[in-house]
Amino acid sequence: MKSFFIYSILFIIVFKVDVFGQKNINDKFKKETISKINLLLEENYVFPDQAESIVKHLNKSLKEGKFKKYELLDSFAIALTKEIRVVNNDKHLGIWPAFVPEKEKVNLDNDYQLYLKNYDDTRKKANGFNEVKIIDGNIGYLNTSFFLSETNQTIDSYLYLLANTDAVIIDLTDNGGGNPKTVNYLCSYFLENKLLINTLYFRQGNRKDEIFTHQVNGKKRVDVPLFVIIGPKTFSGAEEFSYNMQSLKRAILIGENSGGAANPGDVFKINTDLEIFIPTGTSTNPITKKNWEGIGVIPEIKIGAEEAYSKSVELAREAAIIYRNKKAAESKKLYDELQLIFSQESLLVSEKDTVKMDEQILQIFTKGVDLDLFTEKDINFFGSQNITKNPLIAESILKCNTILYPKSPMTYLAYGDLLEQNGKKDLALNNFGISVALAEEQKAPYLEGLKRRYEKAKSNKQ
Template sequence: MTTPTKLVPASVVDETVGLLTEHYVFPEIAEQLADLLRRRLAEGAYDVDEAAELARLVTADLQSVNGDRHLRVKHHAVPVPPEQGAATLEAMRRDFDASLGGAPRVQLLDGGVAVVELAPSLFPLEWAAEPLGAALTLASRARALIVDLRANRGGDPDTVAFVCSHLLDERTHLNTMHWRRDGRVEQSWSLPHVPGARFGGSKPLYVLTSGTTFSAAEELSYDLQQLGRAVVVGEPTCGGAHPCKGWTLHPHLEATVPVGRAVNPVSGTNWEGTGVQPDVPCPAADALDRAHALALARLAG
């Protein structure tokens, strides 16, 4: 039987401070947070025996300065490998297998309006291209399309570009990433070709959001909104725009640290902290009916 690894809060905090200092997208904030975590450790604030409680306490302090919801220590009930990013990848793979590859629902509503739900994540493109391409190709014949992101908590920016490519006619600049560590600037564009048929860039398109829509799902909503391609219906989103990487701190703990900053080519900014603001605000539970009614009215007009 494997002996459980002892939880040493000081070690977890020290590793987290090192990751902040080396990788966090805002170096000045990283210094403030490093000082805060060291002070809280010295005060005994992290003297706990449970990994889940330590994760909660450290995360609250990490998010206390600038409210960055990507910056956190995550607890994993199932032990995870020590390799960088392995914890997140394993959890995503389980979700991928349980959700038909991230497209759990394709439905045709009255009036020729299709719904494609993308949840719970926009999975890595090497996994998701086939199921998402199939779902979007199936919906391409609809007169109008509703993309449901209310239960989507983020994922891969390349998958954002892949989905956008099905919803646009021409290759389009979607986003620009500014990476901290090497100062690299990287543009994201829709693809010149997609597998299967495109829904295209002219038919009515609606995107549903909720208060838990997060990260890459927010980028998908924001990109399409800023391009004037989609009407966003529902609630303001969670407000996490900074791409992050994960490091295992303990068999049950993973630090996720934002390592870059997104800049939209239309707005010149992003949705960090504010969330994506819907064009048609309504409770998330009502968003599908509201979008369907809007689509029918537009098609009738």
């Protein structure tokens, strides 16, 4: 058995009839298959009492001849899936063919050919992301169809493009689920760190796994207006994302009820021809104390699939205006606080006063960065605007930039330039050196220019 705790996309796979299932089967095969399924359910299904009921139902169905008419493997797999879901409608329970037809075995006999096939299949999925764009009104839009494992860098790249949008729409209409770690990673972009969002219970070992949000490799959007589009094909892990955001009142859900599958599990081999996905665990939301199993995630705004996109854009545009106005008001408040400090420059009579001013300016810019109001370029602009009229304040501002953006070579360059201009050549040289070291580490394209500036500063000092 190849174990992987994922939110499956079996509702797509199970009902896909293709050449992999075109194999004749007999009554003995059917009986042995059901016997093995029964054993696997009894040993692994997260709900032992329901497993017992499903086993009884399968045996009864076999005895009544419900599977008699199925002569091909694929149709038998579909019929089995239908019957094991009768008892509790667990949509994660599913059976599908697990073999390669004879005519394709020639091409897959060696590991390299198998690798190429898997590689090709994965590439076609584009790491599970279909589209990212910015809609008029500065609305970010992300459409994803799978939550594949090891795709954090793709998420980082896509959300980098949406980092300065004033509202975000995530379209999960056709998302069949996927890896829970990937789901959590996307959740973490829109939520504070160390927030409990789900608890997974697994029957084996009577184990509980608490799922917390965490740091991401990009810009978190914890207050941006968020809209999530869902529908009947929104399944499993995609439902978890939607349910998490809804329960925390972090997003508005638009569309139709989702599929209703909340239980993670494993793929088990029944025989050489068939595999079964069995939920080995179940989830519990810390706020609702339940999950979406069987009922799906219910959107706040119920609307048909064809209208869901346009409705979400309409609402996002309205929310974006409010968000921009809020950010503008917050920015104006901090700007006024800065101007008050700037106006008091003439009162600086001691080093203690200068240190206090540095602390006040750093506090304001730190708050601005935390509120997503000021960027590195914004702070540099404030500094450059004060170089001629308030060189001491400009120095303090550019020093703040090196503290708030310690990995940026350009912040140290700008600060070093001003220090040199203000006659502090030793300190300037130190900052030029840091700038060059960071640029070398990052292989920055402007490295040679920084080196020339550093050498010029050294010669000026002599």
